[in-house]
Amino acid sequence: MAELIRISQGLADALARWLEHLRAIDGAAGATLTAYQRDVQGFLAFMTEHQGESLGEAALARLRVTDMRAWMAHERARGVSARSLARALSAVKNFAGWMAERDGFDATAILAARAPKYRRRLPRPLSEDAAKAVIGTVELQSDEPWIAARDTAVITLLYGCGLRISEALGLTADVLPMGDSLRIRGKGGKERMVPVLPAAREAVRAYVDLCPIQLAPGAPLFRGKRGGALNPRLIAKAMERTRMQLGLPASATPHALRHSFATHLLSAGGDLRAIQELLGHASLATTQAYTAVDTARLMEVYQSAHPRA
Incomplete structure (x- = not known):
């Protein structure tokens, strides 16, 4: 709240309206709105200190x-990574661009700022054999049959349907x-339909039995030992x-199964935009980052699809 006090009420109100617009x-x-606001x-707050005056829209435009x-x-200097910066x-530019469109605000200097370069960390999907081995091995991690079946069902949905753990x-x-x-409500409340493979249906049925x-009805499908909603940390464990049992790297996490779903579909000839819809990504670029496809594979697709003479 201290940061809001430092700026003009008009700018504080503009920030609130921008967040509501988003x-x-x-x-x-x-969570996205909280990060943007912060x-x-x-x-x-920095610009207020830097300019030495109460920061309003006019000062921001200068x-x-x-x-x-x-x-x-x-x-x-205070330790913020290039990626976080x-x-x-991006959030600052989005806010300034919204003000520019709405109020005729001159956001030239802000929009012209160049982001620091950083190496994007690419996800590491499992191989097809490793993904199948995980599904076949996770049931061995619990002595209680219903918990073993539960964990298998969750893991199968992550890989078979490309779901987020949440x-x-x-x-x-x-x-x-x-x-x-399944009708899935993803990030931002956006809904999408995903097909369910027979193996996933069978895994869920085995757990339910x-x-x-x-x-x-209306209660969580996946439960913890005491009857409450299943904690995602238990699936992570x-x-x-x-x-560890299979000798896989630390990158083999529940979320890696979602990466694997996308990568294996694309490798089998799946359409990138269709995969984008299945994953619930707003941007195709996000889907591309989830797919570990090498140059040879891209060239193969190009050569087979290009309408050359």
Whole structure:
């Protein structure tokens, strides 16, 4: 709150309206809005100190590229990574661009600022054999048959449907009996339909048959030992024990199964945009980052699809 006090009420109100716009129009998730608010407030607080005056829209419009560089140097000096700074700059530009479109605000200096370069960490999917081995081994991590079946069902949904762990654990008993597809509510409340493979349906059915807890409509499908909603840390621990047993690297996490889903579909000839829809990505670039396809594979697709004479 201290950062909001340092800026003009008009600018504080503009920030609040921008965040509401992102929530209502773009469907931004709560965590995303919190990160954006923190990043922009930090930027405005720095510029207030840097300019030595209460920061309003007029003062913001007078910023120069050198002021933007000063802010980025300050952030790097206090230990902010290049990746995090690039994310913060993106939020600041988004806010300034919204103001420019809405109020005729001159955002030239802000929009011209260049993000620091960083090496994007590419996800590491499992091989097809490793993914199958994980599904076949995770049940060995518990002596209780229903818990073993539960963990197998969750892991199978992550790999077989490309679900996020939060999406799998967010399923309720209303999906039972599980059919050929699932309606998934993903980030930002966006819904998508995903097909369910027979192996995934069978894994869920096996868990339901063994589960000693009544799975009432509207209640969580996957339960912990005491009957509450399953904690994702328990799946992470089961995955950790599984990868150690199989000798897989530390990158073999529950989320890596989602990466693997996308990569294996693309390697089998799946359409990138169709995979984007299955994953629930707003941007095709995000889907591309999830797919570990080498240059040879891309050239193979090009040569087979290009309408050459």
